Structure formats: structure tokens, C-alpha cells
Amino acid sequence: MESKSGSKLDSDSAAEAATANTGNGSVAPTDLVQPTYKQLPDEDVNWQARNNAEEKEQPNKAAMGKQNGTDPEHDDGAQERMLKDDVKLSVVPSKDASEVKFIPENGDAKIDIETVKQSLSGMGKAELMKYANDPFWIRLRWFLFVAFWVLWAAMLAGAIAIIVMAPKCSPPPPKKWWEESPIVRLDPSDSATKDLSGLESYLDILKEQHVKAISLSSIIKETAPGHTEDYKDLSQKVGLFSDFTKFVEKAKANDQNVILELDPNHSSDQHPWFLKSIKKEEPYTSYYVWADGKVDPESRTLLPPNNWVSLNGGSAWKFNEERQQFYLHQFNESQPDLNYTNPAVVNEFSDILKHWLKLSVKGFRLANTRYLVEDPSLANDSHSSSYPAESGTYQSLLHIHTRDHPQNAVVLRKWRDVVSNYTNGDGLFALSDDIGPDVLQMYNQQKTLVDLPQSINFLANIDPTVTASALNQSISTVLAFASWPGIDFNGKETSLRKRIHAEIADSLTLMTMLLPATPILKLNDTISAKDAFAILAETRKSKPFLYGDTKTYVLNNGTVFVYTRNWIKSGTPGYLVAYNSASQNTTMDLTSVKYVPEEVSVHARSPNYVENLDVLKKVISNNVPISPKSTLVVTFAPKKE
Numbered sequence: 001m002e003s004k005s006g007s008k009l010d011s012d013s014a015a016e017a018a019t020a021n022t023g024n025g026s027v028a029p030t031d032l033v034q035p036t037y038k039q040l041p042d043e044d045v046n047w048q049a050r051n052n053a054e055e056k057e058q059p060n061k062a063a064m065g066k067q068n069g070t071d072p073e074h075d076d077g078a079q080e081r082m083l084k085d086d087v088k089l090s091v092v093p094s095k096d097a098s099e100v101k102f103i104p105e106n107g108d109a110k111i112d113i114e115t116v117k118q119s120l121s122g123m124g125k126a127e128l129m130k131y132a133n134d135p136f137w138i139r140l141r142w143f144l145f146v147a148f149w150v151l152w153a154a155m156l157a158g159a160i161a162i163i164v165m166a167p168k169c170s171p172p173p174p175k176k177w178w179e180e181s182p183i184v185r186l187d188p189s190d191s192a193t194k195d196l197s198g199l200e201s202y203l204d205i206l207k208e209q210h211v212k213a214i215s216l217s218s219i220i221k222e223t224a225p226g227h228t229e230d231y232k233d234l235s236q237k238v239g240l241f242s243d244f245t246k247f248v249e250k251a252k253a254n255d256q257n258v259i260l261e262l263d264p265n266h267s268s269d270q271h272p273w274f275l276k277s278i279k280k281e282e283p284y285t286s287y288y289v290w291a292d293g294k295v296d297p298e299s300r301t302l303l304p305p306n307n308w309v310s311l312n313g314g315s316a317w318k319f320n321e322e323r324q325q326f327y328l329h330q331f332n333e334s335q336p337d338l339n340y341t342n343p344a345v346v347n348e349f350s351d352i353l354k355h356w357l358k359l360s361v362k363g364f365r366l367a368n369t370r371y372l373v374e375d376p377s378l379a380n381d382s383h384s385s386s387y388p389a390e391s392g393t394y395q396s397l398l399h400i401h402t403r404d405h406p407q408n409a410v411v412l413r414k415w416r417d418v419v420s421n422y423t424n425g426d427g428l429f430a431l432s433d434d435i436g437p438d439v440l441q442m443y444n445q446q447k448t449l450v451d452l453p454q455s456i457n458f459l460a461n462i463d464p465t466v467t468a469s470a471l472n473q474s475i476s477t478v479l480a481f482a483s484w485p486g487i488d489f490n491g492k493e494t495s496l497r498k499r500i501h502a503e504i505a506d507s508l509t510l511m512t513m514l515l516p517a518t519p520i521l522k523l524n525d526t527i528s529a530k531d532a533f534a535i536l537a538e539t540r541k542s543k544p545f546l547y548g549d550t551k552t553y554v555l556n557n558g559t560v561f562v563y564t565r566n567w568i569k570s571g572t573p574g575y576l577v578a579y580n581s582a583s584q585n586t587t588m589d590l591t592s593v594k595y596v597p598e599e600v601s602v603h604a605r606s607p608n609y610v611e612n613l614d615v616l617k618k619v620i621s622n623n624v625p626i627s628p629k630s631t632l633v634v635t636f637a638p639k640k641e
Helices: 011-018 047-057 059-064 072-085 125-132 135-165 196-200 202-208 241-253 272-278 343-357 407-423 437-443 468-481 502-512 523-527 530-539 543-547
Strands: 036-039 089-092 100-105 108-113 183-186 213-216 220-224 227-234 257-262 317-320 325-328 363-366 428-431 518-522 549-555 560-566 574-580 586-588 599-605 618-620 624-626 631-636
Touching: 183 523, 196 202, 196 241, 202 241, 202 523, 227 343, 241 257, 257 428, 343 407, 363 407, 407 428, 407 437, 468 549, 468 560, 468 574, 502 518, 502 523, 502 530, 502 574, 502 631, 518 523, 523 530, 530 599, 543 560, 543 574, 560 586, 574 624, 624 631
Parallel strands: 183 213, 183 518, 213 257, 257 363, 363 428
Antiparallel strands: 036 089, 100 108, 220 227, 317 325, 549 560, 560 574, 574 631, 586 624, 599 618, 599 631
């Protein structure tokens, strides 16, 4: 068999090499060499035509190139078809053609593909040294070196700038001491000695109860309760100023703040200001609201200046024989109203606040501020829907000229500024009376005026029959009324413990302790359920209480009032408070309450909770027992939703 010279391999030889005969026309796998096909140069495209021309001249030459035992007719056809299809392809090994060797063996051509190792060699040392000291390459190396470190420094500076200048999540503002702690009112009558020395002995007890806010009532010099004779002096019954100073210092040592309760609306008719005002001694002539009467044309008798009615019923005016004028009293005749349309009176009371602030008082709760300013024109009040059936009663008029006057906000703002300035913004300025949402909105138009506002609702008159639904509605209203309200169950008329059995009073008091509000309590409210109260007062320092969300629920067919306090942070527990308004035991399923997992732990309970559950004991959430009229507080790890 012949092969062409050079690097070409004719198709007949390739076909013979690729189809080594095994005797039955098949190909032996061990002898099979897979060829690749490479396009031939243009000059070789017509090589078959030239060969055909040669075959015509030498007809026997083609036959000699056939394999023995092969049918010429069939074989020629196959060869022809292969060559037509691959006219521009040559058989080439997968490696470079220079690596292919052709070895004749028994008349066949055997292809041997050798592996040729090629090595790449870089520049030698001598060649590199030619560039080492070349000024261009030296400058380039230094440029790249400096550029790298400049870029690195810029990236570092950028990262620091991003960290420093990126907006941070602002931490929640810290709560005031009067938000963190309940306020406990102390009255000299609470002690056996009825004085400040006796009250001082309770400060350590209240410290153990985690109470930081102490409100003192009924210590100002009075002729009778609510009849102030001197706003800057103490009642002789409660002690001397040295006793007051000792009390305040003791409170400061216990990290407690003292608040004073005052009524600026009126004084006693024995107050030196009023006695001098009767005589028209300056500057006291107009310290109170004076007005001339009207003569009845028929009876020729002297009538009051207008139809204003006092809270106790009857005319709000009293004629003074010595001065021959009427003075205004919206309460008792012996409690003449101060005239706060007179700037001198506003400043006089500012001096009173400063007097007590200098004695380390940290705030005030002011009473009857709804009645501070009256309409200077003395216009008649409009009749209410109950007139004339209840003529002469307070309910018979609308009191648009004598109550909640817009000028009240101006007066109160001046007094609040005094408190803020003397306490560096850390003092309490609160009112002891309930006010309506419209009045609070008026007060807070520019900035907060009143701390711990108290809403008009039935909580001050709550009784044992209160339902869970009523509690839910009332408390939800209070929480919507202000961001941090005050809650006072005791009211002015009758204290909580005179209206409700002590055990139920304890339960209701404990129920309010974790609301986002400040309970305003009496001494017995803190020591009757001493252990539970201390636990919950301490819990008021926790993040869920200070900053957490509040959600309310009514469970067990309207018999159980529930609320939760949650601050969704990793590792921060939530709290759930439940009050059973029913008269029988019940079992709560708490799994319907948001964030509550399958298990909760008992945190505190009211003294009348009689179920066999101890503090820190774990309970399955869908089977929590609760006694009638009792309060249960549990804690839990909030589950993710």
C-alpha cells in the first residue's frame, strides 16, 4: 500500500487503516484510531480528479489498491461517497500533524501519535536586569506602589466615614422617674402621729416597694381642708420646716422624689390676701374676682352679677358687706376664687412654686385648674338640657364661661416653665383632676403642657361588678387619650378601698401596674399586697414595660380582661396580665394571644389568687387557671410569627 509524501494522507489509506479487517468485516476495537479531519489547502482540493485521470491511463492501478476480499462495486461506492462528503477534509490526529508517524506493518499503514513536550521559557536574569534600573520601570513601580497604598487608605477612610456618618437607629428616649415609678400619695393622717415625722418612717418601706415618687397632700397651712391660709407655710399640725427638710433629705437619700399637692384656684376667706382685698389694699384689690350686683327692678333687691352656679349648687356669688361687692366662689362660700386674669396673681403663684422648688420639691400636682380663669365680661352661662327641671344645680348650665377657659393654658404654661427651669426639665407638672381630650389637645398644641393627664372615665368610680369588656373599653380609651396617662382609682369623693373589698382592690391595683401609664395610689394600695406589688414595681424598669407595645383582649366569653407588653428584641421577655371579672374559677387559653408560645411562667399574682401555682412555675398556655376577681401576671419568650 502506498502513502502520499508530505503531511497528507490519502483517503484510501486512511480508510484502510481505520477499517482493519477482522475477518468478518468488523473493526477490532483495540486497533481503532480515531482520526480528526482538517481542511486541506485550496491547491489540494482537486487531487481526486487528478488521480482519476491517472487511473484512466493505468486501469489496473486502482484495482491493486483494493483490499483483498472486498467487493469492488460496494467498496468503490462507499469510497466515492466518503470522498464527496469530505472533499476538503484530511484525516489528522487530535494533536499537531508534526507529531504523527506512519509505520508500515503487514501491508497496512499504522498511525503512531507521539506526545511532544513543549516547555515555555521566560526571560533570563540577565535580560530582566536590563530593565531593573531603567528609569521608566523604576517610576512605574513607584507609581503602582504609591497608588496601591493611596487606594487602600481611601477605602479605609471611606469605610470609616460610612460607619460614622450612616444614620443610626435612635435609642428610645429615657423615661422620667414619674413614668418608671407609681406615685404614692402620703397624707399626715396615714401615720400614727399625724405628722411629717410619722410619714418619714414609711419612706424606707416604700423604697423596698421600688416606689420613687412620693406625693404629699394636706401639709399646707389651712383653716380647713381645701381652705388654704398660706401657700408658703406648713400646717402646724404636721410639723416645722425643719421636719419638712428632714423628710425631703431622707427621700433624696432613698432615690425618691417629693411632689407637692396644691390648689391654686381659690384660697380660704381667712387668707391675708382676701382680707386685704376686702379693704381694697393694693396690690390686693383685684386679687379675687369682684363684681357689682344688679338691682331687681321689681323688688329693688340686689341680685348677683350673672347666673353662674357653684359646684355645690346655688349662686356662685357672695355679697361682702364691707366691700359692698359680690365675690366669686365656684366652690364653698368660704373659698373665694383667685383672679387669674390679673398678671400679678399669676406671678404671685409662680413665686409660691419657686418657694417650694428651692426646698428640693421635684414637682406638683395641681387641683381644680379647670376653673382658673373666667370670662372677664361676666356673660351668663347657657342652659343645659336639664334646665329648668334642675334649675339652680350645677348640671343646669353649660359653664362655657367658667370652666376650661382657653386662657387656662396660658397660665399653666407659665407655671410649667417655672418648674422646668428650676429642675432642669426633670420636674413633674401634673394635674390631679380629670380633663377631656379636647382640653388636653388645646393644652398640648405647641408642646407638652401637662404630665400624666387623667381622662374622664369611670375608673375613679369602679366597683366589684365591673366586667372584662368594660375594663377593656375604658382602659383602651385611657391609653388612646395620652401617650402616658395617669390612672387614679381613688378619686376625690371615696377611695377605692371604701368602695371595694380589700382583696379585690389589691387585684385591680396590681392589674394596672404594667400598663403604659402611672398609677396614682394611696399607701395601703402598696403594702396590702406587698410582695406582688414589689415584683411588679421592679418590673416597671424593664424594656418591655418602658418601651413595649400594648395589646388588650377579652377572653373566656367576656369574663377575663388581658393585656400584653412586648418589646420584640432578641432575648427580651414579654408580659401578660389577666384579670378575672367573673365570680367563679375559670381556665384561660392564652394561645390566641399574639406572641404567646406554648408555655408561660408565673411572674406575680394577687393575694386572692388561690390556684396552686407558684411564682416562676411554668404553665401550659392553653390551660392556665385563674381565680375569681384575681389578677395573674405571666412572662414568656415571644414566639416569631
